[in-house]
Amino acid sequence: MPFSSLGLSPALLKALANQNFTVPTPIQQAAIPAILDKKDVLGIAKTGSGKTAGYALPLLMNVQQSLGLKNRHANALVLVPTRELAEQVKNVFQTFTKALPQPVKTLAVYGGVSINPQMMGMQGVNILVATPGRLLELIDSNAVHLSSIETLVLDEADKMLNLGFKEELNKILALLPEKRQNLLFSATLSPDIENINQILLHDPVVIKIEAGxxxxxxxxxxxxxxxxxxxxxxxxxxxxxxxxxxxxxxxxxxxxxxxxxxxxxxxxxxxxxxxxxxxxxxxxxxxxxxxxxxxxxxxxxxxxxxxxxxxxxxxxxxxxxxxxxxxxxxxxxxxxxxxxxxxxxxxxxxxxxxxxxxxxxxxxxxxxxxxxxxxx
Structure with missing residues (x-):
């Protein structure tokens, strides 16, 4: 099954070809059409299976339909457990953003560095990739607002819940619009994932690519x-x-x-x-x-x-x-x-x-x- 059968735009298909991506992985085959249809998704697949591109590509298409919102009001929020993963996810988005006819701004925010450049970077942000602690600091500083978020992604959800982000996650979820698309991606399916699935996901498309x-x-x-x-x-x-x-x-x-x-x-x-x-x-x-x-x-x-x-x-x-x-x-x-x-x-x-x-x-x-x- 080629990427061209998944509903992606010609611009993104060209970007994929330029990156020598020819055939979608199993998680991409299942996730991309579901996300384009604005459905909730629970995706379980091992690290290295292409999960990030699996949600980044359709998110870029969906976000383009909502450009022009108020300043400092992001369209999509991706929560990750570590600073390194935040940068990695941002880079995937930016790799494909270059091919789009309309500019989509992606920003990664995390602790351990000065907050001031991140506050200034919130100008015109569309897709925000964040660790929970730094995101809450930016919200407290009135640097970003979550009331316009249309899609929430929890990437590496297993690690986020294991590492004790639950209290911070609850604060963030309380600030999000009730009506939104929720995407949970994880390398493993743990009881914590099952629990948060029941809270967050509405009639989700469940994708399990077992690591055999x-x-x-x-x-x-x-x-x-x-x-x-x-x-x-x-x-x-x-x-x-x-x-x-x-x-x-x-x-x-x-x-x-x-x-x-x-x-x-x-x-x-x-x-x-x-x-x-x-x-x-x-x-x-x-x-x-x-x-x-x-x-x-x-x-x-x-x-x-x-x-x-x-x-x-x-x-x-x-x-x-x-x-x-x-x-x-x-x-x-x-x-x-x-x-x-x-x-x-x-x-x-x-x-x-x-x-x-x-x-x-x-x-x-x-x-x-x-x-x-x-x-x-």
Missing amino acids: EDTLDTINQLAYIVSDEKKGPFLRYLINHHEMKQVLVFTSSTHQADAVVNKLRKNNIDAKAIHSKKSQGSRTESLYLFKSGKLKVLVATDLMARGIDINFLPFVINYELPRSPKDYVHRIGRTGRAENPGDAISLVSQNELHHFEVIQKKMGKQVKMIDSETML
């Missing part, structure tokens, strides 16, 4: 049994032995991320950490250097992974396993994207072996395991 074994076929998974005290040296061995030029390493805490980076740098391996305790300037710089191939190793926590989207990332390493099997699939899904192969390597200590067995069972895929003692 076939979606992991482009990822070569491998695990090494490594004691906790030898994980650092073994990580350095893997990076050097495989001559890794770009590798994303996951840890389970900000403290561990910084510790891993310090050890790598002491051994002349270029690395930076990205996590919630870093300044926004540091996070933006690290992500830019990594995405552009100028940084060899980026060490991240699970939350920060929501803004890391690279089609040709060759390596992902789990320095520590995540608590949730779903987070494991999300982590390794940073590689093997857009049908490009990639390697996902996990360092598993003895006390993590049982948990790794649970992860493999939930994933429906066995991972080859090697004792690292035979390697060094």
Whole structure:
């Protein structure tokens, strides 16, 4: 099924062709026509499945019908859990906005940076991408009004609800018009999503693209049994032995991320950490250097992974396993994207072996395991 069969405008079809997008993903096939019809949508699909373009393309078409509203009254609101994801979503909108006959202004707002430029940027905004806390600050400053919002999008809704945004979300929802289109997109379907679905969505189109074994076929998974005290040296061995030029390493805490980076740098391996305790300037710089191939190793926590989207990332390493099997699939899904192969390597200590067995069972895929003692 080509994009031309989904009801998109000739201008957007041309923009898709220029970006070498030829065939819509399953989530895009189902979501685009439903959103164009102004229906509520609940979309569940793994990260990297094209969810953002799946709502951005039809939203751009719908918003064009409502241009010319009062100043500082946005037409559409996209709520996201992290600053990095806010920038990523904004970039997707702006990529396709350039092709439109009428200008549509998209702005991303989030904390960690000065609020004043964001307040000034609200002039003429049509699509607002925001983290909840900064949005409420802008509302309190009378910099933006939500009374004209026609479409609300909750992107990565699973993480937003898990991270304790519920109180902020309730304040924002109370300021929105009752009559509006609601779009919820998530990588997983949790009880929290089910609950908010019942509150927000009216007769929604429900789209579930399950992350089955076939979606992991482009990822070569491998695990090494490594004691906790030898994980650092073994990580350095893997990076050097495989001559890794770009590798994303996951840890389970900000403290561990910084510790891993310090050890790598002491051994002349270029690395930076990205996590919630870093300044926004540091996070933006690290992500830019990594995405552009100028940084060899980026060490991240699970939350920060929501803004890391690279089609040709060759390596992902789990320095520590995540608590949730779903987070494991999300982590390794940073590689093997857009049908490009990639390697996902996990360092598993003895006390993590049982948990790794649970992860493999939930994933429906066995991972080859090697004792690292035979390697060094």
